[in-house]
Amino acid sequence: MSTETPLSRLRPRWRTGPGRATRSKTVAGLTALLVPLAAMVGLASPAQAAASATATFTKKSDWGSGFEGQWTVKNTGTTALSSWTIEWDFPSGTKVGSAWDASVTNSGDHWTAKNLSWNGTVAPGASISFGFNGSGPGAPTSCKLNGASCDGGGTIPGDAAPSKPGTPTASNVTDTSAKLSWAAATDDKGIKNYDVLRDGAKVATVTTTTYTDNGLTKGTDYSYTVQARDTADQTGPVSGAVAVRTTGGDDGGPGPGTGDKVNLGYFTNWGVYGRNYHVKNLVTSGSAEKITHINYAFGNVQGGKCTIGDSYADYEKAYTADQSVDGVADTWDQPLRGSFNQLRKLKAKYPHIKVIWSFGGWTWSGGFPDAAKNPAAFAKSCYDLVEDPRWADVFDGIDIDWEYPNACGLTCDTSGPAALKNLASALRAQFGSNNLVTAAITADGSEGGKIDAADYAGAAQSFDWYNVMTYDFFGAWAAKGPTAPHSPLTSYSGIPQNGFTTADAIAKLKAKGVPAKKLLLGIGFYGRGWTGVTQAAPGGTATGAAPGTYEAGIEDYKVLKNSCPVTGTIAGTAYAHCGTNWWSYDTPSTIASKMAWANNQGLGGAFFWEFSGDTSNGELVTAMDAGLN
Known part of the structure; x- marks a missing residue:
C-alpha cells in the first residue's frame, strides 16, 4: 500500500487488513546468452572485399515459449562496410516474429536480415545491432555475413x-x-x-x-x-x-523447489517517486540475494480487464547509469525502460528471483466484480498484458489482490462465494502450469468474517499460494484507541477483536482445507501508531493518529527503529511508547519468532509489504531469510 500523498502523477493509496487499515504493501533466470560467430569477410562488393567483420547473436531474454534475440555486426577491418546481410538457419519450430532496425525475411527455416537505409554503413571499429522477438527453443546455425561464413573460418582451398x-x-x-x-x-x-x-x-x-x-x-x-x-x-x-x-527445484513448476521456502517482497511502482526507491536498492541493500520472489504492485483492473497501473514508472522512466542495476544508462530509443527494464536487469544478475505482476490492491479492487462476470475474458486480458512481448521475460506469473471477494473493502462486493474460485480457475487455465498464479487474501479469522465470505479452499486448487495479509488488524482509524499491535501473532488478554490474529487466520484457512504449504505469513515493514497516549502498555486511549512521513498513523520501520525505539512486546509483535506517541511494528527479533512459528506450522514461507520500509542494509529481509532457512 502506498503511504505517501500522490506527487506529480496519480498514484493510488492502498489499504489492507481485515477491511479497515491502509496498507503499505518467482528458477530460471533472465540470462544473456551469447553465440560467438567470429570474424568474417564481407563479400558484398569489391570495395568491401577486404573488410573484416564479426557477427554475434545474443539471446537477450527467454520466457520459455519465446525469446528476444539480437544480432550485432562489428567491423574489425580497416575499410567501412556500406551494407550488411546476415543469413542463418533456425531449427524447425523456431521463428522470428517482430523485428526492429533490420528487414527480416525467411524461406522456410532459412532467415535473412538486411540493414535499413540508415544503418547499413559500419565504420572500422564500429558496431550495429538489430533485434527481434522469436518463438521456439532453437539457436541459429549456418550463419553467413555478406556471403561469407560467420564463424570467421571462411573456406580454405583444399x-x-x-x-x-x-x-x-x-x-x-x-x-x-x-x-x-x-x-x-x-x-x-x-x-x-x-x-x-x-x-x-x-x-x-x-x-x-x-x-x-x-x-x-x-x-x-x-x-x-x-x-x-x-x-x-x-x-x-x-x-x-x-x-x-x-x-x-519444483518438479517443473515455476515456484520454489521442494522443501524451499518462499521469501517474497512487494515492490511498488509509486515508490520511485517520493520515496526515491528503485530496483537498484534491492541490490545495494543486499536484499536481492535473500529473496525468492518479487510481487510488482500494482496493475489496475478496469472494465473487467487487467490494465497498466502507471506507464511512466512501469516502462517509460529513463534511468541514468548511477540509478541502473547494471550501471548502464537507458537510451531514448530502447524498446523498454522504467522499472520493468530494471527488473529484467535484476533477474540477469540474480537468476533465482522470480517476478510476479500483482493486480488490484485496496484502491483498484473495485474492478474485480466486473472481472468476475466473465472470468475467461478477464484471464485472457491479464495473460495478454503480462505476456506482452515487450516485457514477457520479466514476469513469471500473476497475482491478484482482491480486497475483498463477496465482502466489503473500499467498496462492497456481492459477487457471491464462488467468484474467487471461478476467477482463479480461469487464470490457471489461461496461464497454464508454467506460470505462477497467486493471490493476496484477507486475514480476518473472526467468526463470520471475510474468510468465511468466499470459497478460499476451492480457489486454492488453482493458486500456487496465498499471501495472507496478517497485518493491519488494528490502527488509528479507531482514533481514540484502544492501542493495539497491528500485526499480532496470537491473541492476548484485552485484544480489541477476537479472530484478528495471524494464528486465527491460518487456523481457519487450514480448517477450510487450504494446504499449509500454500499459505505465506505476512510481515509489514512499517508500524501503526496513535498520539495522545499516556499508557505504555497496549490498551491505552488516544486522541488520533501519530504523525507519519507520508500519512498520519503509519511510518516505516527504518524511521521508527530510531525515532521511537521498542519498549515492549505483545503477542509476538513489538510496541513502543515515546512521548505521547504509541507505535507497534515488527523488528528482526519478532520476525525471527514469527518465521519459526511459520516453519512449525508447515507454511510455504512468508512475504512482506514492502521493500522501501526496510533499512538501507536490509535488516528485516535478512531476518526473514535467516528465519526461513
Whole structure:
C-alpha cells in the first residue's frame, strides 16, 4: 500500500487488513546468452572485399515459449562496410516474429536480415545491432555475413570444414551440473577441439568428446549442442541438441523447489517517486540475494480487464547509469525502460528471483466484480498484458489482490462465494502450469468474517499460494484507541477483536482445507501508531493518529527503529511508547519468532509489504531469510 500523498502523477493509496487499515504493501533466470560467430569477410562488393567483420547473436531474454534475440555486426577491418546481410538457419519450430532496425525475411527455416537505409554503413571499429522477438527453443546455425561464413573460418582451398559431431547425450545430472558426451566429428586435416554451446552460448572449448558443465541452477531446463574446429580453426555445423533438466527445484513448476521456502517482497511502482526507491536498492541493500520472489504492485483492473497501473514508472522512466542495476544508462530509443527494464536487469544478475505482476490492491479492487462476470475474458486480458512481448521475460506469473471477494473493502462486493474460485480457475487455465498464479487474501479469522465470505479452499486448487495479509488488524482509524499491535501473532488478554490474529487466520484457512504449504505469513515493514497516549502498555486511549512521513498513523520501520525505539512486546509483535506517541511494528527479533512459528506450522514461507520500509542494509529481509532457512 502506498503511504505517501500522490506527487506529480496519480498514484493510488492502498489499504489492507481485515477491511479497515491502509496498507503499505518467482528458477530460471533472465540470462544473456551469447553465440560467438567470429570474424568474417564481407563479400558484398569489391570495395568491401577486404573488410573484416564479426557477427554475434545474443539471446537477450527467454520466457520459455519465446525469446528476444539480437544480432550485432562489428567491423574489425580497416575499410567501412556500406551494407550488411546476415543469413542463418533456425531449427524447425523456431521463428522470428517482430523485428526492429533490420528487414527480416525467411524461406522456410532459412532467415535473412538486411540493414535499413540508415544503418547499413559500419565504420572500422564500429558496431550495429538489430533485434527481434522469436518463438521456439532453437539457436541459429549456418550463419553467413555478406556471403561469407560467420564463424570467421571462411573456406580454405583444399581444406574442408569439419563434419557435424554426434548429438550429445547427458549423464550424471545433478542440481548444479550435467555431463555431456558426443560422437567425434571428422576432418581431412584433423580435429583440433570442440565448442560446447549451452542455450546457444559457448560455455567451453574442449579437446575431448566429453564435458561436465557446472554452476547450473537446480530444476532448470537447458539445451546443449557442440561444434567441431579443425587445425585451421574452421568450424563445422552445429550438432543436434539435447535437452537437460537439472534435478531439484519444483518438479517443473515455476515456484520454489521442494522443501524451499518462499521469501517474497512487494515492490511498488509509486515508490520511485517520493520515496526515491528503485530496483537498484534491492541490490545495494543486499536484499536481492535473500529473496525468492518479487510481487510488482500494482496493475489496475478496469472494465473487467487487467490494465497498466502507471506507464511512466512501469516502462517509460529513463534511468541514468548511477540509478541502473547494471550501471548502464537507458537510451531514448530502447524498446523498454522504467522499472520493468530494471527488473529484467535484476533477474540477469540474480537468476533465482522470480517476478510476479500483482493486480488490484485496496484502491483498484473495485474492478474485480466486473472481472468476475466473465472470468475467461478477464484471464485472457491479464495473460495478454503480462505476456506482452515487450516485457514477457520479466514476469513469471500473476497475482491478484482482491480486497475483498463477496465482502466489503473500499467498496462492497456481492459477487457471491464462488467468484474467487471461478476467477482463479480461469487464470490457471489461461496461464497454464508454467506460470505462477497467486493471490493476496484477507486475514480476518473472526467468526463470520471475510474468510468465511468466499470459497478460499476451492480457489486454492488453482493458486500456487496465498499471501495472507496478517497485518493491519488494528490502527488509528479507531482514533481514540484502544492501542493495539497491528500485526499480532496470537491473541492476548484485552485484544480489541477476537479472530484478528495471524494464528486465527491460518487456523481457519487450514480448517477450510487450504494446504499449509500454500499459505505465506505476512510481515509489514512499517508500524501503526496513535498520539495522545499516556499508557505504555497496549490498551491505552488516544486522541488520533501519530504523525507519519507520508500519512498520519503509519511510518516505516527504518524511521521508527530510531525515532521511537521498542519498549515492549505483545503477542509476538513489538510496541513502543515515546512521548505521547504509541507505535507497534515488527523488528528482526519478532520476525525471527514469527518465521519459526511459520516453519512449525508447515507454511510455504512468508512475504512482506514492502521493500522501501526496510533499512538501507536490509535488516528485516535478512531476518526473514535467516528465519526461513
